[in-house]
Amino acid sequence: MSDESSEAATEVDAPLRGKRIIEVGGRMVSYAGRLLADLGADVIVLERPAGEDSRRVPPLAASSSGGRVSLDHEYLQQTKRSVSVDWTSAQALPFLRRVGASADAVLVTTRPGRAVVGLTRGPTLDWAADDAVVCAVTAYGLTGPQRCWRSTPFTAFAGSGLMSVTGPVEGPPVAMPGAHMFDLAGVRAAYLVQASLLTGRDHTGGVAIDLSVHEAASWQKLTIDQFDTSGRIPDRRTNFGPPPGGVWQCRDGRVDIAAHALHHWSIFVDVLGRPDELADPLYEDRAMRVQLFDLLTELITPYMAQWGAAEFVDRAQDAGLPCALSFAPGEMADDPHMADRQFFVTVPSIALGSVRVPGHPFRSQPPLQVQRRPARPADADTETLCKELGVGEEELSRWRAAGVV
């Protein structure tokens, strides 16, 4: 595939062109909106009049006007439009109905104390169009005994099954930093909306989607581990693969080796020059290496310490051993491979002048994703949207006076 694939689709060619998608409720649906906006949808973010909390989520950068701008918000909200409305207030329903009537889909999340008006357990949204796709993404789903429970990316990870096996043996378990479980659910929400909007389907009315972050987060561990047949509960003592799998300290950095296939041990020993103390055929047996974890770690460590990290990775990859440099967060942005792929992009920013962010998460030939546009200030598109919807200035002024828009 040529490098042309990194080019953006024109607005005319993007697959979701002409589709309007409302995003409302907060961070849990932001990544879904990010993906759909990349594919050309007109994503309209409804923000409460004071601006959403996401505008204050770290990391923060200083703007030219002296304020603090959330880089996470800048990244997630690029290419979307911002409309101001108090979506928690019943008084906003007339306005929401006007907006909802024009939308093909609504991405909605809700939490106790900050409920989106008009959302029911269906899920239905009484201000969305009858034939719209309503995709609710919530902490635990809209049904069940924990339907009213809250989560954050941090607590959502606790329920994934991945956290209990990670960290020091004596505890505490350690959460994956970032918003991974929200975003993993966000990708699901995006493709569920895409699947529901596919042309050629028999549209017989609206589509109701009740997606649980907890289910999306725990599915990964549950599909891999097999408690139902083994009865085994993995813990923080047993989560390591046997050598040569794992992270090793080299002369000038670390490398990670993933030796899952049976022949990987032999390749590894060859790369090290087949030293006598590792040539025992007993070590070719993976189960034996599990038992001899400590001994093999002790034997291998001095050999790995002699290598330069990049040199080892190049040599081992040539020999067919899956391995990689082990970077700190952000260091991969300077890796020449990422430069070759031109993955990171600089996007104009109204608040910051420009901001460097991850580019499209996949590429294609022909391109399907549009060039990113700057994230919009809160309320920046309210009047434009009202004009598009035929809402008169007088009507808008009335809603503004009531404090709901």
Added chain:
Amino acid sequence: MSSESGPLAGLRVISFGTFVVGNVCATMLSDLGAEVAKVESPRRPEALRSYFSLDHPNIHEPSGIRTTNMFASLTSGQRSVSLNMDVESGRALFRRLVAAVDVVVENFSPGQMDRWGCGFETLSRRRPGLVMASLTGYGQSGRRANYRAYASNIANYLGLASSWAFDGTHFDFVGAHHAVSAILGAVESVRQGGPAVHIDLAQAETGAAVMAPLYLASMNGGPAWSQAPNAVPGSALSGVFCCLGEDEWVAVELEDAADVAAACALLEIEEPETGDADAGNEIRSALTAWCATFTPYQAVVRLQRAGLAAAVVENLEDLWRDPQLRSRGAYRDVFHPDVGSRELPASPDQVALGLPRTTRPGARLGADTTAILQAWLGLSEQDIDELEHSDACWHPPKEQHPTSPNSHDQIGIAR
């Protein structure tokens, strides 16, 4: 579940997906109603069939082919067609099949499909409007394009491992999720009259896309990531607290001042003054003592009733007993003739859409070869026998197992 349920009913997919990213992507498409044929052969069986793990003892199918619990789980819903890609007759048969499908999924190293004469250019000439998804660790271009990669390699390359845990993995699933969105974007484009689409998805890039909060600062002139374990930037308090029992924990996050006030009320301590530097420590100490008097669920129910974000740090048994997952039908019973009765997690997508849960585990190798060649290409049994004699395809001896589980489901009814 029959192959016609779900929003992707009528979509045909042929998959070389292996291990996690390719299989999970194909299974997710199947969960949404696509009809997925997984290509293997006795000479090149799926790696998951021989993956060693204490939880995945090797089991043999009647034909002698090995299988595992993990294969049954990660290829759930897919059918098995056995083509011999090592010979030209097998590759020619694959190209004929591609003319009858909408999507090809593969996660080989770059260039493998071309070496078989089955690259995107060739296939899209045979099937105008084809969507082909090539899923790799590092992408189809760039100096690391040919690197072999498993999930832990990508987690280390991106810096997730060093900021979390060196044994942590994740990004193969992240790649598979994004692949479904990419494929559906391409399918939509084709349905609107666009040309065939080749998707180049790199796990390193989909991973980097969701890792952004950890490096956006350093990339934009700010400091490098340096958070202590379980610290959430911007939150008033986050932590993991030990409860009654052995290795029992709860995770709690107080996002803002309102949460702090609610926590103080629950813990019956004074709300700290604004700007009190020790406020976090006082609440943390009180939470530590309070949590130690409860089991995880006793603590979490009380915290949630107070309106706070808290969760049990669930181990695998906790997840299996999880009352919320149980109440929503997030598990399903399946039967595999060699592995036995299994209870697998249901697709979160099927739960979300209220669809019937897939009851078909991963298939025996080649179990659906004949049915798929008949349904997709209209071949007769005699045609298929001839192809088998030419070594193009294979199906297990009929007397050993005539059908795969649930193979009474109709194949290829809707296009």
